[in-house]
Amino acid sequence: MSTEYNFKLKAGLTGLGCSALAFASLAVPPLTSRKISQQVVSQLLTGAKEFDSPEDAREFLNVIATMEYLQQTVTPKVPINWSDILALKDVLIQVHEQRQNEQDPIVVQSCYVRMGRLNFLKGINSAGPITTINPETQAAAFADLALAQEAIRRLKDMGHAATFERLTSPRRKSTIATSLEEIGFKNEVVEQ
Numbered sequence: 505m506s507t508e509y510n511f512k513l514k515a516g517l518t519g520l521g522c523s524a525l526a527f528a529s530l531a532v533p534p535l536t537s538r539k540i541s542q543q544v545v546s547q548l549l550t551g552a553k554e555f556d557s558p559e560d561a562r563e564f565l566n567v568i569a570t571m572e573y574l575q576q577t578v579t580p581k582v583p584i585n586w587s588d589i590l591a592l593k594d595v596l597i598q599v600h601e602q603r604q605n606e607q608d609p610i611v612v613q614s615c616y617v618r619m620g621r622l623n624f625l626k627g628i629n630s631a632g633p634i635t636t637i638n639p640e641t642q643a644a645a646f647a648d649l650a651l652a653q654e655a656i657r658r659l660k661d662m663g664h665a666a667t668f669e670r671l672t673s674p675r676r677k678s679t680i681a682t683s684l685e686e687i688g689f690k691n692e693v694v695e696q
Contacts (some may be wrong), residue, residue: 509561515641516568520588531567570600614645615652640673644687
């Protein structure tokens with residue numbers, strides 16, 4: 505993996521005037537999926553360590569983006585004392601959630617494909633359908649009924665029983681499939 509993410513982290517923290525210790529104390533759940541220590545942040549800043557994955561890097565860089573957004577909204581324009589963790593943590597969480605809801609809104613109800621009594625379609629691979637018993641977070645949610653019905657049709661063509669189900673289960677819009685290719689279906693070639 506590239507150290508590009510490390511450079512972005514360093515540039516962001518330097519621009520904000522935020523220490524590794526303060527960032528390690530602020531970039532914690534629910535802003536991120538996990539907490540990293542001040543030592544790990546320092547290693548990331550010096551390039552001695554890289555992020556575990558691009559998703560991991562994006563998560564922590566999103567916190568930097570929220571901090572930059574918060575810094576820009578402060579009036580009059582004065583620097584924020586990022587080391588004042590107790591005063592900032594709740595505000596940062598609130599602003600982060602607000603920005604996330606604007607950029608990636610929550611869809612309350614989605615269409616799902618049921619593959620059996622307890623199983624829902626998660627995706628497709630070369631061996632066939634991949635299922636899960638947890639539709640709320642792991643199953644493939646579809647943007648509309650027509651897309652779910654097309655998935656059902658293709659599954660039936662493959663010899664698998666499937667039905668449609670609409671569930672009330674809050675999901676971020678970015679986690680909802682807008683095409684069948686996103687979950688592993690091959691693009692059908694129309695012959696003329």
